[in-house]
Amino acid sequence: xxxxxxxxxxxxxxxxxxxxxxxxxxxxxxxxxxxxxxxxxxxxxxxxxxxxxxxxxxxxxxxxxxxxxxxxxxxxxxxxxxxxxxxxxxxxxxxxxxxxxxxxxxxxxxxxxxxxxxxxxxxxxxxxxxxxxxxxxxxxxxxxxxxxxxxxxxxxxxxxxxxxxxxxxxxxxxxxxxxxxxxxxxxxxxxxxxxxxxxxxxxxxxxxxxxxxxxxxxxxxxxxxxxxxxxxxxxxxxxxxxxxxxxxxxxxxxxxxxxxxxxxxxxxxxxxxxxxxxxxxxxxxxxxxxxxxxxxxxxxxxxxxxxxxxxxxxxxxxxxxxxxxxxxxxxxxxxxxxxxxxxxxxxxxxxxxxxxxxxxxxxxx
Amino acid sequence: xxxxxxxxxxxxxxxxxxxxxxxxxxxxxxxxxxxxxxxxxxxxxxxxxxxxxxxxxxxxxxxxxxxxxxxxxxxxxxxxxxxxxxxxxxxxxxxxxxxxxxxxxxxxxxxxxxxxxxxxxxxxxxxxxxxxxxxxxxxxxxxxxxxxxxxxxxxxxxxxxxxxxxxxxxxxxxxxxxxxxxxxxxxxxxxxxxxxxxxxxxxxxxxxxxxxxxxxxxxxxxxxxxxxxxxxxxxxxxxxxxxxxxxxxxxxxxxxxxxxxxxxxxxxxxxxxxxxxxxxxxxxxxxxxxxxxxxxxxxxxxxxxxxxxxxxxxxxxxxxxxxxxxxxxxxxx
Numbered sequence: 001x002x003x004x005x006x007x008x009x010x011x012x013x014x015x016x017x018x019x020x021x022x023x024x025x026x027x028x029x030x031x032x033x034x035x036x037x038x039x040x041x042x043x044x045x046x047x048x049x050x051x052x053x054x055x056x057x058x059x060x061x062x063x064x065x066x067x068x069x070x071x072x073x074x075x076x077x078x079x080x081x082x083x084x085x086x087x088x089x090x091x092x093x094x095x096x097x098x099x100x101x102x103x104x105x106x107x108x109x110x111x112x113x114x115x116x117x118x119x120x121x122x123x124x125x126x127x128x129x130x131x132x133x134x135x136x137x138x139x140x141x142x143x144x145x146x147x148x149x150x151x152x153x154x155x156x157x158x159x160x161x162x163x164x165x166x167x168x169x170x171x172x173x174x175x176x177x178x179x180x181x182x183x184x185x186x187x188x189x190x191x192x193x194x195x196x197x198x199x200x201x202x203x204x205x206x207x208x209x210x211x212x213x214x215x216x217x218x219x220x221x222x223x224x225x226x227x228x229x230x231x232x233x234x235x236x237x238x239x240x241x242x243x244x245x246x247x248x249x250x251x252x253x254x255x256x257x258x259x260x261x262x263x264x265x266x267x268x269x270x271x272x273x274x275x276x277x278x279x280x281x282x283x284x285x286x287x288x289x290x291x292x293x294x295x296x297x298x299x300x301x302x303x304x305x306x307x308x309x310x311x312x313x314x315x316x317x318x319x320x321x322x323x324x325x326x327x328x329x330x331x332x333x334x335x336x337x338x339x340x341x342x343x344x345x346x347x348x349x350x351x352x353x354x355x356x357x358x359x360x361x362x363x364x365x
Numbered sequence: 366x367x368x369x370x371x372x373x374x375x376x377x378x379x380x381x382x383x384x385x386x387x388x389x390x391x392x393x394x395x396x397x398x399x400x401x402x403x404x405x406x407x408x409x410x411x412x413x414x415x416x417x418x419x420x421x422x423x424x425x426x427x428x429x430x431x432x433x434x435x436x437x438x439x440x441x442x443x444x445x446x447x448x449x450x451x452x453x454x455x456x457x458x459x460x461x462x463x464x465x466x467x468x469x470x471x472x473x474x475x476x477x478x479x480x481x482x483x484x485x486x487x488x489x490x491x492x493x494x495x496x497x498x499x500x501x502x503x504x505x506x507x508x509x510x511x512x513x514x515x516x517x518x519x520x521x522x523x524x525x526x527x528x529x530x531x532x533x534x535x536x537x538x539x540x541x542x543x544x545x546x547x548x549x550x551x552x553x554x555x556x557x558x559x560x561x562x563x564x565x566x567x568x569x570x571x572x573x574x575x576x577x578x579x580x581x582x583x584x585x586x587x588x589x590x591x592x593x594x595x596x597x598x599x600x601x602x603x604x605x606x607x608x609x610x611x612x613x614x615x616x617x618x619x620x621x622x623x624x625x626x627x628x629x630x631x632x633x634x635x636x637x638x639x640x641x642x643x644x645x646x647x648x649x650x651x652x653x654x655x656x657x658x659x660x661x662x663x664x665x666x667x668x669x670x671x672x673x674x675x676x677x678x679x680x681x682x683x684x685x686x687x688x689x690x691x692x693x694x695x696x697x698x
Contacts, residue, residue, distance in 0.1 A: 217680055
C-alpha cells in the first residue's frame with residue numbers, strides 16, 4: 001500500500017509534540033521539493049527543516065572556477081561546463097572576467113552542457129581543438145564523468161575535475177561538536193550510487209537518526225516521520241525511505257568507475273576549508289585527460305580573497321546550515337538571481353536560489 | 366517555383382520576389398480582400414468598437430508537435446483580440462525570411478497559417494516579405510497585426526473585485542514543454558503536443574456572463590505571470606489551489622526532471638478568466654462543454670487580505686509565486 005504525502009503529514013501531526021527538532025537535508029533536490037511543496041508551513045511548528053551541504057556548485061573552490069575562466073580566456077580551447085557553473089562569481093578586480101559567462105562575452109569559447117555525453121560530442125565535432133570539461137559535482141555527476149573516462153574519450157578531451165563527496169561534510173559538522181541538527185535526511189541520488197550504508201556512521205558514531213529519502217514530498221515526509229519516531233522512541237537506525245531506487249551496496253559499476261578513474265583526497269570547499277577525504281582527483285592513468293596536467297596553473301595567491309566567498313556573502317554559513325538563506329544580509333537585497341553575489345544564489349541546487357524561487361523572500365532581520 | 370531554397374534574390378523586388386509572393390503567399394492566403402498589387406486595401410468593419418493588436422513570432426524550432434510558427438502567428442494575435450473581447454476580422458502578415466530556408470518548409474508554414482486563419486474566419490489582407498542574409502535570422506520570423514470588432518462588454522483588470530473566481534480553460538504548460546522537447550537540447554524526447562489553438566470559442570462563451578471581469582491568455586510567463594500582473598494592477602492578492610490546477614502527467618514529469626515550474630510555462634491556447642463567484646460554476650460548465658475547455662477548472666480566487674500570489678500546495682503547504690526572474694537552468698545533480 002502506498003501512503004500519500006497527505007497521509008504522511010497526518011501521521012506526523014499525530015506524533016506527540018516535543019521540543020524543537022532540527023532536521024537537516026544535504027541535497028539541493030530535497031530542499032527544492034521541500035520549498036516548492038511548502039512543507040515548512042504544513043509541518044508542526046516544533047519541526048525545523050535545515051538545508052545543509054547539498055549544493056556542489058556552491059562549494060566548488062573559487063580557485064577552480066578562476067582556473068576555468070583563465071583557461072577559457074588564455075588557452076586555445078573550448079571549455080564546456082554544466083550550466084549552473086557559468087554564473088558562479090570569483091573574486092577579481094572589476095575589469096576582469098568575474099564569471100565564465102563574462103569570459104564568454106569577452107570572446108572565450110564556453111559552452112554549457114547538461115551531461116558528459118555532450119562533452120564527448122563536442123570533442124568529436126571539433127577534433128582540431130582541445131576541449132576542457134570543467135566538471136564540478138557530487139558523486140551523482142562525478143560517477144558519469146568517471147564512466148565517460150573509463151569507457152574512453154577522444155584524445156582532445158580533458159577534464160578539470162572538482163568532484164566532491166557528500167558524507168565528509170556531514171561528518172565534519174558532526175565532529176565539530178555543534179552539528180546544528182538532531183536528525184538527518186540522507187540524499188537519495190547519492191545513495192543510489194554509493195549505497196545507503198555510507199550514512200550508517202551518522203547513527204553508529206554520532207547517535208543521530210537518519211533516513212534516506214527520494215525527491216517527492218511523500219518520500220521526504222516518510223523520512224521525516226521515520227526520524228521523528230526514532231527520536232520519540234530513542235531507538236536510532238538508518239532507514240531507507242527510497243527503497244524503490246536505493247539498493248543495499250548501491251551501484252557497483254558506478255563505484256568501480258569512480259575507483260578506477262579517480263582517487264579520493266583531502267579537498268578544499270569554498271569558504272569552508274579543507275575537509276578530509278572529501279574530493280576526487282583523476283588517477284595517474286588518466287593524466288592525458290587531466291586538464292590540471294595539460295595546461296598551466298593560473299593560480300595567483302596574491303589575488304585578494306582568493307579561495308573565499310565574495311565579500312559580505314554568507315554562502316559558506318548557509319551551506320553548513322548555520323544560518324538560513326534569509327539571515328544573510330545580502331539575501332534579496334544586493335544578492336538576487338539576476339545579479340547573484342554568492343554561488344548559493346546562482347545554482348538551482350543552492351538554498352538561497354531555491355528560497356528566492358519559492359517566494360521565501362522575507363528578510364529574517 | 367523552380368528554386369528549392371530562399372536566396373537574397375527573393376528579396377530584390379524583382380521577378381524572384383514576385384514569384385515567391387504569388388506562388389507561396391498569395392496562392393495559400395487568397396481571399397476576396399487580398400490584392401497583392403495594391404499598396405493598401407480598404408476594409409469594412411460594421412462596428413464603432415474596433416480592437417487592434419500586433420505580435421511578433423520567433424519560435425525555435427519553426428515546427429513543433431501541435432503547430433508551427435505559421436499557426437502560432439495567427440493564434441497569437443487573434444487570441445489577443447479574443448481575450449480582449451473582440452472577434453478577429455483582418456490580419457496583416459510580415460515575413461522575415463533567412464537566406465537558405467528551404468522553400469518547402471516555408472510553404473508548409475504558410476499553408477498552415479492560411480488554414481488556421483480560415484478556421485477562425487479571419488482574412489490576411491496585407492503583407493510584406495523581406496529576405497535576411499544567412500546568419501541574421503532564425504530561418505523565419507513572422508509578425509502579424511490584427512483588427513477585430515467588439516463582441517462583449519469592456520473587460521479590464523480594473524473590474525476585478527475581492528473574492529472573484531479564477532478559471533483556467535485547460536491544462537497548463539503543454540506549449541512550453543512541447544517546444545522545449547522539440548529543441549532536443551536535453552536529450553529528452555516526448556510526444557507532448559503544444560496546446561496552440563484559437564481561444565475564440567472559449568472567449569465567446571464567456572462573454573454572455575455579466576460577471577465576467579477580465580480574460581488573458583497565459584503565454585510567456587504562464588499563469589503565475591498573469592496573477593502577478595493582476596496583483597500589480599489591483600493591489601489585491603491571488604490565492605491558487607495547486608490541487609485544482611490541470612497539469613498533464615508528462616508535462617509534470619519533464620518539469621520534475623528539469624526543475625521547471627508549470628505555473629510559469631507558456632500556453633498558446635488557454636484562457637484565464639476572472640469572474641464573479643456567483644457565475645463561476647456556470648462559466649466552468651459552459652467551458653467544459655466545449656472540446657477545447659474539457660479540462661477547465663476553477664483554480665483560485667482574488668484575496669484582498671494579502672499582497673502576493675500564494676499557492677496552496679497539494680499537501681496543504683503554502684508557497685508564494687513571485688514574478689519570473691529568469692529562465693531556470695538545467696540541474697546538474
